Amino acid sequence: MTHIAWWACWASAFLLVHMFAGYPLLMWLWARVRPRPVVRKAWLPTVSIVVAVHDGERYIRTKLANLQGLDYPPELIDIVFACDGCHDNTVTIARRSTDARLTVLDFPNRRGKAACVNDAVALTRGEVLLMTDIRQRLSPSALKELVASLADPDVGAVGGELHMENVRTGFAQGVDFYWRYEKLIRHAESLTGSTIGVSGALYAMRRSLFKPLPAGTVLDDVLIPMRVAAQGKRVVFEPKAMAWDQPSQEPEAERRRKIRTLAGNFQLIQLAPWLLSPWRNPLWFRFVSHKVLRLLAPWLIVALTLSSGFLFNRHPMYALAFCALGGGALLVGAARVRPGLGRWMPARIAVAFFYLNLFAAQALLAFARNRRLHLW
Template identity: 60%
Template sequence: MIPLFWACAALVAFTYAGYPLCMWLRARVAPRPVAVDATRPLPTVSAVMPVHDGAAMVAAKLANLLALEYPADRLEIVLACDGCSDATAAIARGVGDARVRVLEFDRRRGKASCLNDAVAAATGEVLLMVDVRQRLEPGALRALVEHLSDPGVGAVGGQLRFEDPDTGFAAGVDAYWRYESAIRLAEARSGSVVGLSGALYAMRRSLFRPLPAATVLDDVLVPMQVAASGARVTWQPRAVAWDRASRSAAGERVRKVRTLAGNLQLVQLAPWLLDPRRNPLWFRFVGHKMLRLAAPWALLLLGLAAMALAPRHGFYLACALAALAGLALVAAAPRLPRLAGLAPVRLLVAFVHMNLFAAQAALAFVRGRRLHLW
């Protein structure tokens, strides 16, 4: 039990502290700044936006994209309607701007298939990948294109931030994303990031490779394909997309379980990701993505080992009691708003729920034959 306890403790510690520390040290010791070339002319850009039943949001999103601080004659929008049963396509066409092109597909096939078709129809040198829900800051596209002026950069992601995160679970989600953003920044400053936000990233169209139709995490597989081609995948915190955090664990659960199950699916679709000879970002992919799927099971074994050892040593008893107290605190937090508003508590709530979601992701992956349908 003692070796099991410490092995699990080491895995959890490396997953959430050791790996981020490795990236931070690498960024400090051997930084790789992006070589921005302000003299390069702005490239033509195709904003690619797959949508399923987005009638309530599509008009606002198109207005947001058309208002970006970028030359109008160098920007087009390709909207792909994935078997929409509402008025998404009609609303998009009603915008009345020649820069908006609508691809309408009668059958719902999933985001990856729509991305493949939309990219094939795009004409821009750069692809701007966006979702319908988030609002982009006016200068977001220019900030992304700035990184692409470095010929060694193949893709660059923007930062996802949350509007008006309140106390409780939404604040915990916001704290989690700040932690995630810090890791991505360290990865970018030391080389490449292993995943981008589907809400906002840009890439050279020449580097896009068609995705398997069932792909869930295009925003991880696409950057990994870019990195495998020899180009860097960077992150630009000045390019911001605004979203709203889930207000409850139930609301966040559906999205997060699907995303985490998508990481398992990636290994199934692209087994080369686990081959250090073929994946130049192997250490980062395992450290950032795969270990988080193992962490909840390590935490479970850690707790069981602590309880088994508790009668024999006070240290393990203290660990077991601390774990039980933490779980009790998480259970009580929704009923005690003042308690839930404390930073340590909301971080603990987010940590526990994210690991619960990761544990559920394995089951969702096994069951998820239609996981790619958003």
């Protein structure tokens, strides 16, 4: 048992350190030593904007006004709204628009985002596809900044930067901290070649590289970039192209969205098993380090806790690891009992870390119970 505990302790510790510190540090050093800059230049291709929406009545007027305010020649843009089984006034409001560039697709039966995106793209005419969601606000220069990166012939897709606003609670601040950390990794990945995912709120790609998505795909913003990379093109991150969203203020509000997104990673591996093949996936090391190990993180934490507890008296190092994990758990509990403590930076980071890993564990269970994920 001691031998098994030793291997479990060191293996889990190594993988946890690699995914949360080693891999980001490796990408950062690589970006410093051998960066691959994008050859950006002014370029004005025709652009088709695709928005898939389900019950977006609250946001659609603002979104249309936001898209109409983009700093880009309007005659080079067409817009397709794909309304998926909307039961509110989304379709009615969209069709009242006087913008001649807008096409509204009304699908009375709910089929999911992937099917809507496929049908919308089939109607587009632009050289470039701009993918965005209904809720987020885009900066006026976002489109120009994205296509400037696509002017580099080696670039096939480019993601924008999503900013959080109205960050009020300690939990929201922790989520915002995690998201900033995630963007630093994506930026480093981009500078060294390709990032493995983009924000679904804002990304652009060459239309010629788009392939129809499998029905029910949840993470189009990961599968599409990975397919672009598999076709020999770079996927890059452009921080000057900005979108704004609001984070969940409390864990329960974040739970459903995060579980669905994390379960989408398991679905992604089921839909595209080639992603796990180092011979077929050119970004295999990045995909495993950045995505796959994140899914294993909660179970690795459990393994490290149990094994370091078993080895507690064998060496002070194991006792230190066990106490550190226990201290983190106590900090999370204290922050939940006394919400004011949750605004202290170590506490809010610990709380966000705890819940994101809890949701990852729940996502595996949710996917195991139901392989057919919710459409939205």
